[in-house]
Amino acid sequence: MKQDYPFSKNISLAFKNDPPGQWLLTLPEGCIRLSSGYPEPLLVPAVGLKTAAVRLLEEEQDLPLQYMGSPRILQLKEFIQKRLAERGVEVAKEELLVTSGACQGIDLIARILLDDQAVVALESPTYMEALEVFQNYTEHFMAIPVDEQGLDTEQFAEMLENGKRDGLKMPRILYTIPTSQNPTGTTLTAKRRKRLLELAEEFDFLILEDDAYGELGFTQRPRLLKAMDDNNRVLHIGSMSKVVAPGMRIGWVAGPEKLIKVLSWFKKDLNHPFAQSTMASFLESIDFDDHLKLLTDAYQAKSTAMIEALEQFMPPAVTWYVPEGGYFVWVKISGVDTAEMLSQALDAGVSYVPGKHFFLDQERCEYLRLSFSYADAEAIVRGIQKLAEVVAANVPEKTGQES
Amino acid sequence: MKQDYPFSKNISLAFKNDPPGQWLLTLPEGCIRLSSGYPEPLLVPAVGLKTAAVRLLEEEQDLPLQYMGSPRILQLKEFIQKRLAERGVEVAKEELLVTSGACQGIDLIARILLDDQAVVALESPTYMEALEVFQNYTEHFMAIPVDEQGLDTEQFAEMLENGKRDGLKMPRILYTIPTSQNPTGTTLTAKRRKRLLELAEEFDFLILEDDAYGELGFTQRPRLLKAMDDNNRVLHIGSMSKVVAPGMRIGWVAGPEKLIKVLSWFKKDLNHPFAQSTMASFLESIDFDDHLKLLTDAYQAKSTAMIEALEQFMPPAVTWYVPEGGYFVWVKISGVDTAEMLSQALDAGVSYVPGKHFFLDQERCEYLRLSFSYADAEAIVRGIQKLAEVVAANVPEKTGQES
Structure with missing residues (x-):
């Protein structure tokens, strides 16, 4: 009986207990x-998704049940491109990867960008699944306070400046939920958004913009960081979980083609043709x-x-x-x-x-x-x-x- | 414009061209x-799966569309446990992880066990997606020839003995498709299966048994390596892709509880409630x-x-x-x-x-x-x-x- 397994030196297991929230x-x-x-x-929309699945399988038979082939896989991607374009983000299909929920997108990005020497800046508090993901890769964090205007960019700037002055390692990425943040519900102001992009350029880090709640603004939808980004520093993460159904596991990452290509190499659950095509079939049947x-x-x-x-x-x-x-x-x-x-x-x-x-x-x-x-x-x-x-x-x- | 992204030192991108088979x-x-x-x-079974999706959503409404909650998620796990038990492998639910296809299972195992110093033994030739996965983690391989009786265990033994004698690094895992191998279609004989388990014990490596085609034997189904394993050395990977539909993306890993628990920490696409519950709903409607x-x-x-x-x-x-x-x-x-x-x-x-x-x-x-x-x-x-x-x-x- 083998008790000690030869775990990779790249994974840290020390911190692991039962997952929070069990x-x-x-x-x-x-x-x-x-x-x-x-x-x-x-x-x-359980009834809408049922109708969508029936229409899909009657029209396409086995196509969405094979590895690929359903035209609705591309149609879903085009839908996401169109929604993003309406929000000021024009991306080519090579700049977009459909993922199994936003959380997989976060994990894939961490996988290709982080190692145990990397520093991750993030809001404190932040989404607990994201915390777990990043802790799978590194133990170096910069925790930025949040107030009613979202991430406190002035405190962040100070932390960055002090860190630089003291020769500390600078963050490789910032993970942020700028709109209707989880858990604080706060939304980053326009002024702070602008400041954040300046800091990214000045201190040379990438921004991971988690927009899971971005379409659920009660009266307005703030401008996306990705839409304000002139320097290809923002990786934008979106999801159908909060606006259609989490059980479908449909999310995406939009970003520079080079990064998207590498992400796709590491996405080893492949496409999910049945789920993606059912989602596309649903979306074509409604006014979003x-x-x-x-x-x-x-x-x-x-x-x-x-x-x-x-x-x-x-x-x-x-x-x-x-x-x-x-x-x-x-x-x-x-x-x-x-x-x-x-x-x-x-x-x-x-x-x-x-x-x-x-x-x-x-x-x-x-x-x-x-x-x-x-x-x-x-x-x-x-x-x-x-x-x-x-x-x-x-x-x-x-x-x-x-x- | 940022051209050079700060990729993790843990990922090797050198070998990457367009994926084979584009x-x-x-x-x-x-x-x-x-x-x-x-x-x-x-x-x-497009019609069967359509009926299954309809029954699922009529009976459970939103449950399979949420993050969790559908009783059929557990039912699918129980189905897999029962099938494995009929093939001589008794596993508790803590020893089984449902994955998004077999390929994700391979990737997760590689993720927790491999680093750039690890040696992977595998059949030569072997499944090209698995090759790609392993090459995402290491460049050290031991390629074992295959003949009409499957992986050549005597040559493998010789390679291991010579390697040990010469002070070379020994493999951490062996990846094998013992039954109806991809691409050779060969099936490992009973004698070689036994020998392989002995080698694993003698040279202290884990066996990754990819059984994607194991239920598609024309006249018989050979005994699973996992069923012959007294030393908890076999991680068994299965899939519904070849026996139901690949587009559902349902696979699994069965292995020691400790490894399964760690795998689950790194599976960041979470459960796929809609796909898994639809599969369970389909399976309950047929005689498998x-x-x-x-x-x-x-x-x-x-x-x-x-x-x-x-x-x-x-x-x-x-x-x-x-x-x-x-x-x-x-x-x-x-x-x-x-x-x-x-x-x-x-x-x-x-x-x-x-x-x-x-x-x-x-x-x-x-x-x-x-x-x-x-x-x-x-x-x-x-x-x-x-x-x-x-x-x-x-x-x-x-x-x-x-x-």
């Missing part, structure tokens, strides 16, 4: 899920702008319901950012360890994600992430009410009780 | 495809043994048609292995560079894969791979007849003309 999979029956960053069940309008109206209403409930029920020690899009509200509860409080919330019938999972150090944390995407508005209000009771029992006395 | 995508209209390792269109019988009867008939046509039409300079299963016939044409001959074959209306693509060195090669899987029997016979004419015009005179 408990999300085993939520008690009836628990109001304010933890899940999933689309609301009724907003997932109408579809987005339906989603953003629904999510805006649920976001409003959540914010109003927070205002109504939460004690004064609790603060939050008001989102302008996306799925999330980032909540601060002064003096409370949100990881410790979780079991009480689950007992009360409501779930959230403790903030620590979104930080590199995963230490004691006063933040938590709420999602208004999955539960319906009525459940959201009930959930916040339950959570407020739990919070009230946990906030230190001097900061007050329920208002 | 020309396969642009075969002329009407060309008889003896190159394509795809299932025959009529043997791909009946389904396999239908496939193996059909492929055996087409294999026989191809072998008979080779016997009837080919000049004496041409020899081949008679397959006992799978998709392929490996053909040797003494004195002919099959890569050079390809354009003439395409002009004549028939395609094949030049043998050189299956070797590490990709040098001049007298072999070619024919596939009887895609074309129907009548087309196969016509295709071989056309190819025989091309071959006859190319074989050196002394080895004779058409018999």
Whole structure:
């Protein structure tokens, strides 16, 4: 019996425990899920996708079930190109790689650009799956604070300047979710976007723009970093997970042809003809702008319901950012360890994600992430009410009780 | 404009040209495809999968379209466990990872076990995608000859012994397709299977058993290496690509829990709920043994048609292995560079894969791979007849003309 396997020296396994958020999979029956960053069940177009799959297989028979051959694989790519063009990003098909979700795109980019000497700059807090991906490659990070205007570019500039002055290694890439960030829900201002691109040029790093929520702005969609990029420094990552259905696993990377070509060499799950063609068949059957309008109206209403409930029920020690899009509200509860409080919330019938999972150090944390995407508005209000009771029992006395 | 990107020092890009076989995508209209390792269109269950997708989405609505939640994701895993158990391999669910096709399984294993110092042993010739994968990680290979009984274990033993004596680095893994090998169609004998496991123990390497064609034996299915493995040295890779449909991208890796756990950390395209659940829904609707019988009867008939046509039409300079299963016939044409001959074959209306693509060195090669899987029997016979004419015009005179 072999116990010690000859693992590659390129992978670090030391930090690995059970993945964060495993408990999300085993939520008690009836628990109001304010933890899940999933689309609301009724907003997932199950009937539309069923019709799309039927039409696809009746029209194309075996083509989308082979390795290649379905014309809809190309059609999906063209759809993505057209959407990007409408948002100011013109890419040739050689500058676009369809991936199995955004997360695979992040991993592929990390795979070709990072090694154990590379420094990754990222927002702190940030998307936990991305944290896990980058930690598979390196242990060198530059964690940039986030405020209500998104990533704090002035603090970032200072960190870069100080690092350069002190001879520290400079970041090779910056990973950012500029619009409706996960988990903070914040959106980077136009001014900061411009500044970020200047910093990339000045300090010679690439920007990984994760735009998973970029089409879910309630009232507007900020200009993409990729659309403002004159220096081929931005790799743009998109996804159908939040706007159609995550279970289809359709994402993409748009970037310089040279990088896209190398990414494609390392994408070894190949195309997913059935999923990609079904998606194309669905997209050809709808008006995508109408579809987005339906989603953003629904999510805006649920976001409003959540914010109003927070205002109504939460004690004064609790603060939050008001989102302008996306799925999330980032909540601060002064003096409370949100990881410790979780079991009480689950007992009360409501779930959230403790903030620590979104930080590199995963230490004691006063933040938590709420999602208004999955539960319906009525459940959201009930959930916040339950959570407020739990919070009230946990906030230190001097900061007050329920208002 | 940035021209030189900061690629990871862990990736070697030197060898990269256009991927072999790009020309396969642009075969002329009407060309008889003896190159394509795809299932025959009529043997791909398009109607069954359509019905399966409809039933799935009507019964489960959004569940298979979310990140997780469809009970059929687990059901697919249980199906694979049951099939493996019937073939002598009992694995717990912690010992099984569902992947996006076999190729992703190979890549994930390479990712966690290989670095640029690792030696990979493999059959020469072997599956070209696997060659590409391994070359993404290392340039150190031990190429083991194949004869009609599969990988030549005695030559392999000698190479290992000599290498050990000379202080050379020993292989970390052996990649093998023991049953109906791609491209040779050969099947490793029982005696050699036993010997291979002994060598793994003696020389301390892991075996990567790629069983993509293992259920497509015409008359019998040899015992799996994994079923004979008492030392946890075998990682078993399987796939639904050849027995249901490649476009679904469903494969798996079965192995020791410790390795499977690490593989799962590095699988960043996550689950594919829609594809996996549709596959489970399809599998629950059929008798899989009946389904396999239908496939193996059909492929055996087409294999026989191809072998008979080779016997009837080919000049004496041409020899081949008679397959006992799978998709392929490996053909040797003494004195002919099959890569050079390809354009003439395409002009004549028939395609094949030049043998050189299956070797590490990709040098001049007298072999070619024919596939009887895609074309129907009548087309196969016509295709071989056309190819025989091309071959006859190319074989050196002394080895004779058409018999």
